Amino acid sequence: MSAVSVLLTEKIKDIIKKTQGVEVKDLVLEHPANEKFGDFATSIAMSLAKKVEKDPWEIAQEIAGELKGADLSFESSKDHYPIFSSIEAVKPGFVNLTLSEEWLKEQITEVLEAGDKYGSSNVGQNKNIIIEYSQPNPNKPMHIGHARNNFLGSSLAQILKFVGYNVTKMNYMNDWGTHICKSMLMYQKYGNDEEPNKKSDHLVGDFYIMYEKEHGKNPESLETELAEMFKKMESGDAKTLEIWKKITEWAYKGWEETYKDENVSFDTWVYQSNYTKAGKEIVGLAIKKGIAKKDKSGAVIAKLEKYGMPDKVMLRSDGTSIYITQDTQLAKDNYEKYNFDKRIYVVDSRQSDYFRQLFKVLELLGFEWAKKLYHLAYGWVSLPEGAMSSRTGAVVNADDVFKKLNNLERDEVRNSIKEVENLDTTSRNLALAAFRYGILKIDSRQDIVFDYAKVTKFEGNTGPYLMYTYARAKSILEKAGIGEKDLEFSLKKYESIKMTDKELALVRAVYKFPEVVIEAANGFAPHVVANYLYETAQRFNSFYADTPVLNAKGDVRSCREGLVKCLSVVMKNGLGLLGIKVVEKM
RNA sequence: GCACCCGUAGUUCAGUGGAUAGAACGCAGCGUUGCGGACGCUGAGGUCGGGGGUUCGAGUCCCUCCGGGUGCACCA
Numbered sequence: 001m002s003a004v005s006v007l008l009t010e011k012i013k014d015i016i017k018k019t020q021g022v023e024v025k026d027l028v029l030e031h032p033a034n035e036k037f038g039d040f041a042t043s044i045a046m047s048l049a050k051k052v053e054k055d056p057w058e059i060a061q062e063i064a065g066e067l068k069g070a071d072l073s074f075e076s077s078k079d080h081y082p083i084f085s086s087i088e089a090v091k092p093g094f095v096n097l098t099l100s101e102e103w104l105k106e107q108i109t110e111v112l113e114a115g116d117k118y119g120s121s122n123v124g125q126n127k128n129i130i131i132e133y134s135q136p137n138p139n140k141p142m143h144i145g146h147a148r149n150n151f152l153g154s155s156l157a158q159i160l161k162f163v164g165y166n167v168t169k170m171n172y173m174n175d176w177g178t179h180i181c182k183s184m185l186m187y188q189k190y191g192n193d194e195e196p197n198k199k200s201d202h203l204v205g206d207f208y209i210m211y212e213k214e215h216g217k218n219p220e221s222l223e224t225e226l227a228e229m230f231k232k233m234e235s236g237d238a239k240t241l242e243i244w245k246k247i248t249e250w251a252y253k254g255w256e257e258t259y260k261d262e263n264v265s266f267d268t269w270v271y272q273s274n275y276t277k278a279g280k281e282i283v284g285l286a287i288k289k290g291i292a293k294k295d296k297s298g299a300v301i302a303k304l305e306k307y308g309m310p311d312k313v314m315l316r317s318d319g320t321s322i323y324i325t326q327d328t329q330l331a332k333d334n335y336e337k338y339n340f341d342k343r344i345y346v347v348d349s350r351q352s353d354y355f356r357q358l359f360k361v362l363e364l365l366g367f368e369w370a371k372k373l374y375h376l377a378y379g380w381v382s383l384p385e386g387a388m389s390s391r392t393g394a395v396v397n398a399d400d401v402f403k404k405l406n407n408l409e410r411d412e413v414r415n416s417i418k419e420v421e422n423l424d425t426t427s428r429n430l431a432l433a434a435f436r437y438g439i440l441k442i443d444s445r446q447d448i449v450f451d452y453a454k455v456t457k458f459e460g461n462t463g464p465y466l467m468y469t470y471a472r473a474k475s476i477l478e479k480a481g482i483g484e485k486d487l488e489f490s491l492k493k494y495e496s497i498k499m500t501d502k503e504l505a506l507v508r509a510v511y512k513f514p515e516v517v518i519e520a521a522n523g524f525a526p527h528v529v530a531n532y533l534y535e536t537a538q539r540f541n542s543f544y545a546d547t548p549v550l551n552a553k554g555d556v557r558s559c560r561e562g563l564v565k566c567l568s569v570v571m572k573n574g575l576g577l578l579g580i581k582v583v584e585k586m
Numbered sequence: 587g588c589a590c591c592c593g594u595a596g597u598u599c600a601g602u603g604g605a606u607a608g609a610a611c612g613c614a615g616c617g618u619u620g621c622g623g624a625c626g627c628u629g630a631g632g633u634c635g636g637g638g639g640u641u642c643g644a645g646u647c648c649c650u651c652c653g654g655g656u657g658c659a660c661c662a
Contacts (some may be wrong), residue, residue: 178655323662352591353657446591454611466626468622472625548621
């Protein structure tokens with residue numbers, strides 16, 4: 001909540017207490033969707049009508065009347081100005097308030113002063129959040145689904161940091177299990193000690209695909225071999241562990257490049273293989289507490305049916321571990337180390353049941369912090385050319401997608417401009433923008449059909465459109481000789497300048513940025529930032545189309561320069577939160 | 587069968603219980619002696635899957651049905 005909405009909320013509560021004689025706990029204050037109804041509105045009169053047995057229209061008039069008489073002003077350079085230019089009661093029972101032009105102008109000063117920090121806040125109060133994302137299996141390259149995960153996780157981490165949380169970005173390696181043995185087994189059998197002559201994770205992926213092919217021919221014997229190999233691993237067989245090390249390190253090495261391309265990073269990497277021993281002990285504890293039981297085959301099963309979810313195997317009948325074995329221990333370990341207030345698991349929605357089970361087991365084990373765990377589920381990503389299948393190995397890997405986007409942007413740039421200074425960097429950054437924005441603008445719950453052609457376009461709701469908007473603004477600033485350096489702006493100086501509707505519309509978008517970031521943080525929803533940026537860009541381009549800046553005179557011109565600078569700040573900061581690097585020229 | 591998610595314009599998507607449901611793409615037009623036309627402006631296009639309910643007010647909350655997706659024990 002912005003300072004104005006806090007002030008306003010309190011004021012209205014006081015007025016209601018005074019005039020209606022009732023206390024209101026939750027007062028809803030909103031920005032009306034239609035700006036002709038003002039900048040703030042409350043419908044409290046209507047929800048109060050029944051309780052106080054009065055006509056809502058009468059209540060609204062009383063509230064509006066009191067608000068008009070109240071001191072709602074702000075100070076700038078020792079002068080006082082009204083915050084609102086209009087306060088009125090409307091038809092059924094709304095109270096609408098319109099911000100004054102002075103207050104809106106004052107926001108320009110605030111934006112320019114805050115600069116790179118504009119949009120940040122301290123609602124997180126340095127609380128600790130762990131956000132676990134990416135989690136690829138080191139037995140093949142990352143596919144497009146990982147890209148969505150990487151973008152969601154890394155963007156959300158930045159958003160949470162920006163609103164004042166102490167964030168730890170964690171990558172959890174599923175480096176232990178039969179799935180790794182698939183690539184390992186094939187390498188052992190057919191690899192001939194081969195060393196990578198291509199991106200090393202892709203080589204690992206080749207063996208993974210080989211496994212899937214072999215498995216089609218001869219499932220039973222291969223699965224037996226796989227189980228034997230994993231058993232050897234768990235018992236610490238040196239030769240097997242050597243292959244394990246080789247394969248997983250090739251995967252990690254290859255991913256470095258993918259993460260770099262995607263602008264994704266982590267504060268810490270943790271490995272499933274380090275949690276096996278303690279994980280098994282915690283399963284023992286679950287048995288002792290009566291949460292889990294050993295069945296006839298020897299498998300340990302958590303009984304969860306009475307909680308409305310399927311029972312969960314926590315240890316195989318041959319005594320080896322599975323995913324949840326280590327995951328329970330990891331959560332406990334993390335809590336002890338980080339004392340988190342929230343731990344977010346960014347994992348696709350197919351794992352929803354799994355996380356309900358995991359969280360329930362931890363709760364039953366008596367860990368009160370289990371309620372701080374949250375599964376951020378996201379939907380499936382497919383491509384127009386058809387669904388992908390990890391079974392057949394016909395997976396679209398993320399590197400290929402990026403390469404394709406890169407080529408498409410290169411063409412777009414070439415077709416649009418004759419001479420480009422940094423074609424490589426520009427098209428790479430545009431590809432990153434197209435990729436990240438194309439995925440992040442969609443609500444995480446939705447499935448996505450990722451359309452190369454659409455997301456790379458410079459028109460429409462795309463990353464490149466936002467990049468273009470930013471570059472246009474920067475071009476004006478550069479010609480005005482402003483660039484990165486500070487801009488003097490004061491309400492006093494521009495007090496008498498009457499802003500146009502387009503200018504006012506733009507400031508109205510700009511001042512909302514901090515609250516939009518908070519909304520995105522609270523909802524773990526980067527798409528809120530994305531859609532906001534798009535709307536703001538549209539407002540700027542509309543302003544740009546018929547409002548001269550460099551050709552304007554005197555104070556009008558410098559006032560507009562300030563506004564353009566504000567737009568550039570919001571775009572840069574906002575795109576930064578989405579993990580997109582702006583280009584100054586394109 | 588049980589559980590979870592989704593269903594909004596031809597298509598892809600927004601839409602904190604509020605006022606006339608928005609945008610993009612596509613379609614039909616328009617705008618350049620002007621800072622980047624990679625833009626802007628106008629228009630057509632909707633019984634918000636169906637039906638009940640709660641509420642002063644429902645795309646939004648509850649119930650139910652239909653359609654689509656996903657998950658249901660020793661994969662991750």
